[in-house]
Amino acid sequence: MASQARTKKPTPEPREPEPVPGFWLTEATEIAETEHRAPANNPPHGVIAAVVASNTFKDAFSPDTSTEGLVVSMFTAGAFFGAGAAGPLGDRLGRRGTIVAGALFFLLGGGLQTGARDIHMMWVGRLMSGLGVGALCMIVPLYQAELAHPSIRGTVTALQQLMIGIGAFVATWVGWGCYTQLTTTSAQWRIPLAIQNIPAIILAALTFLFPESPRWLGDKGRDEEMLKTLARLHSNNDVNDAFVRAEYEQIKTAVEIEHQQEARSYMDLFRSRSSFRRLFLCCAIQASVQMTGVSAIQYYSPRIFEQIGIATQDTLKYQGISNGLAIIAQTLAMLLIDRTGRRWPLIGGNIFNSVTFIIAAVLLALFPPGESNNLSAQWGFIVVTWLYNFSFSSTCGPLSWIIVAEVFDTRTRSKGVSIATMVSFAFNTMIGQVTPEGMESVGYQFYFLFIVCNITNAIFFWLFLPETARRPLEEMNELFSSNSWIVAGKASKRYNGHDLENRLHEKEHHASVDVQAENAYAETK
Template sequence: MALPPKVYQFLVSVFASVGSILYGYDLGVIAEAIASDNFNNQFHPTKAEQGAVVSVFTGGAFFGAMFSGVAGDYLGRRSTILLGSIIFILGGALQTGAQSLDYLYAGRCIAGLGVGFLVMIIPLYQAELAHPDIRGMVTALQQFMLGIGSLVASWCAYGTYTNFSADNSAQWRVPLGIQIVPAVVLAALIMFFPESPRWLIDHGQAEKGLRTLARLHAHGNESDPWVQAEYNQIQDAISFEHEHEAKSYFELFKSKSSFRRLILVTAIQASVQMTGVSAIQYYSPTIFAQIGIPTGDTLKYQGINSIIALIAQALCIAFIDKLGRRWTMIGGNLGNMVTFIIATALLASFPPGETKNLGAEWGFIIVTWVYNFCFSCTNGPLSWIVPAEVFDTRTRAKGVSIGVMVSFAFNTLIGQVTPIAMESVGWRYYILFVVCNFTNALFFWAFQPETKKRPLEEMNYLFTNAPLFVPTMNMKDYEQHDLENRLEEAERKASISSHVEESDGRYQETATKIS
C-alpha cells in the first residue's frame, strides 16, 4: 500500500535532515572534546586557542553558506547536499587524525564549510517539497535532527571519557570520528530522492517538475486537482519572477518586498545567536567545572540536556503549524530572557571558583536545562522554518544563504569572545543576553508577520502589501487564497471532465444496444 502523500513528504525530509545531524553533533561534541583530559594534556590550549577550535568551524560554515546560494541555484538542491556531505567527510577525517592544533583547525574549517552548504540547503529543500499544512513541521526537522546529533555526541563523549584513560587520545578522537558516518550515508543516498519541483520548473524542466509534484502529492497522478493547481501556481509565479526579477543577490536589495524579507531573515538568524545559545552550548562544561562540578558529571548533565532539547524539538514539530511562527518566536525570547536573569543572579551571587554552594550548582544546571527546553521548542526551529518559506523561488537560495551566513558570523563571534569575556567580566557577560532576548522579542512583535500554512507562492503578496508595523494589521486582509481558488477551479474542471466521460460512456453503450 502506498504511503499517504504527506507521510511520504515527511519521510523524504527526515532523510534529508541527516545533514543537520552533522551540525548538531559538532555542537554537542566539541565542548566535550576540548574539555577532555587527553586533549588538554596533548595540546595545552589557551583560552584563545579553545575559542579558535570552536570558531574556525563556524568560520568555515560562513563561507559554505556563502557558496551554497549559488550552488543551490545552479547545481540543484540534491547535488548541493551531496557536495556538502563530501566536503564534510574530508574535514571529519582530518579532525580525527589531527596531530597538532593547526591540523585540527584545518579539519574543522573544512568540516564547517560542508556544514555551511548543508544547513542552508536542507530546510530550503524541505520547504519546497512540503504541503503548506505541514511545512512548519517538516522544516522544524532541521532543529530536531540537530538535537539528535547533539544527543548522540553528548553520550558518545561521556562514554569515551569514562571508558578511556587520560593518556588515550581515543577520549576525543572517537567522538570526532563518529560524525563521518551519517555524512557517508547522506552522500550515498541523496540522489535517489526527488529533486525540488520548483527548481526543476525554474530550470526549464516543467514536465519533470509536474511528475515530481504528482509523486509527492498524489501517488504519481498528474491529473490530481491539487497537483494541477500547485503546478499552475508555481509556473505562473516563476514566469512573473523571470519577467520582473533578476536572478542575483542584487535583486534582494533592489526590491522593497525582497529586502524586507531579507532584513527579517537576517534579524532572525542574528537574534538566535544573541539568545546566548552558543555561549551555553560551547562553554557550559567550562562553567560547570568552575563551579566545582566534576568533568564526568558535567558530561552526564550535558547528555540529559540533549534529551530535554529533543523533547522540546519534538513538541515544536507537533504544534508549530497550529501555534504559528510570530507569537512562538516572541514567547521563546521572553522565556530565554527569564532564564538568563536567573543564571546571571546565580553567577553573581556565587562566583565560579570562589564559592562552593551545592544549591547554586544545581540551580545553574536546572536553569541551563530550562533555557535549552525553551530555546529548542521556539527560536531554534523557527530560525530554519521562517527563512526557508518567505522568499520566492528566484531569490530563495540566495536569501537563505545570506541569513545562514549571518548566523555563522554571529556564532563565530560568540564562540571566540565567550571564553575571554567570561574570564574578564564574569557574570556581567550574561547581562548582554538578557538585554538581547528582550529586544529580540520587541523586534519580532513589531515586524514579523504570521506565515503559517501560507503557500510559498503567496509570500510575495504578503510581504509586498502588508504594512511594515505588524501589530496594526489584520492578517485575514492579506490572505490571497490563490491556491485554494486554483484548486476549486481544477476540481470543477475534473468534475466536468468526469461527467462528460460518463455521458460519452452511456452514449456509446446506448448506441451499441441500438445497433
C-alpha cells in the same frame, strides 16, 4: 458538448495531502544527516567539547587557550564561507547536488580530524567540516520547504532542529563514554571524531534517492519533471490530481513572473523593496537567535559548572541531559508548529529566555563561582540552563530556520537563505569569542546583554514579523509586497493547507455556474 462535459466534471473536495511520499522522504533526509550537523548550532559542544577536554588530546597537541579557540573558530569560519558558497551552488547544481557537495566536504574534514597528527591538520579538518556544515545548514531547510505541502511545511522543516538535537545528544554521550573509559589512548578523541562521519556517508548516498526540488525544476524550465515530482510528493504519482495540477500551475505562473520582475543577482536583493524586506527580516532573525545567548550559555555554562565544583565528566553528563530535554522540546515544536504559527511562539520564546537569564544572573551574583559551595545554587543554575535550552529548542531554534526557508521566492530563495545563514555563523563566532572575555571581565553582569536582547527581540518580532504559517510559498510575494513593514495590531489574510484546492474548487464552481447560465440563456432563445 464540451460545455456539458465540463458541467458534469466533479469538483475536487478540499483535503489534506497524502503525506506518505513527501513527508517521509524529507524525514529520511533528516535522519540521514542527524549527527554530523549537530555542531552547526552548537559548535563548542557536541563532539568537540569532549575532544578538547580529553587528556590525550592535550598530550598530543599541547593546546593553549588561543590554539583551543581556533579549533572551534575554524569550524564556524568554514561554516560562514560554506553557507555563502551554497547560495550560487544551490541555483546551479540544484538542491540535491549541493547537499551531496556539503556532505562530501564534511567527510573530507572529518577524515582529516580523525587522522590528525598535528594541530595544523586538525585546524584544516575543522575548516573543511565547517564548509560542509555551512552549506548543509543553508540548503537543507530550503530543500525541505520547497518539497513540503503548506499544511506540514513547518513540521517538515522543524525536523532539521530535531535531528540536530538528536545528533548533539548522541555526540555528547559518545564523547562522555570515550572521555571516561578510554583515558590512556588517542581513541579517547579519535573515536568521537570518526563516528560523526557515518551519517555524512549515509546522507550523501541517500540523497540520490530523493526528488529534486519542484521549484528549482520549474525555475530551470523543466516543467514535465516538476509535474511528476509534485505528483510523487503529494498524490502517489497521480499527475491528474487536483492539488498537484493547481500547485503546478501556481508554481509555473509564479516562476514566469519572477523571471520578469524579481531578483536575479545578489545586488537585486537590496534593490527590490519586497526582497530587501525579506532579507532584512531573515538576517535579523538569524542574528537575534545568536543574541538570545544560545552560544554563550552552551559555551560557557560547562566552565561555570567546573568553577562551582562540578567535575568535567559530570559537566558532560549534565550537558547530555540538557540535550535530551532539547529533543523533547524539538519534538513538541515539530508537532505543534503548524498549529501555533510562527509569530507568537517566537515572541513568547524570547520572553521566556530573558527570564531564565535573569534567574541565572541572580544566582551567579548571590553565589559567585569559586567563592560559594551552595549546593542548591549549583542545582538552580543547572536547572535554569536546562529550562533555557528547552525554551530555545522549542521556539527560537527551529523557527529561525523555518521562517528563513519559506519567505523568499524561487529566484531569490537560495541567495537570501545563503546570506541569512552567513549572518548566523558570523554572530555565532562573535558571541563564542567575546563571551569568555566578557564573563571574565564583568562576570554575571554579562548576562544583562542577553536579557536586553531577548526582550528587544520579542518587541522586534511583534512589530515586524508577519505570520507565514500554512501559506503556499508562491503567496509570499503578495504578503511582503502589499503589507506594511509594521504588522503589529494589523490583521492579514489567513491561508490554510487547503488553499490551493479551495481556489481550484472555486474556479471550477464559477466555470460551472457560467456554463449553466449560458445553457439557460440558450433555452430562452
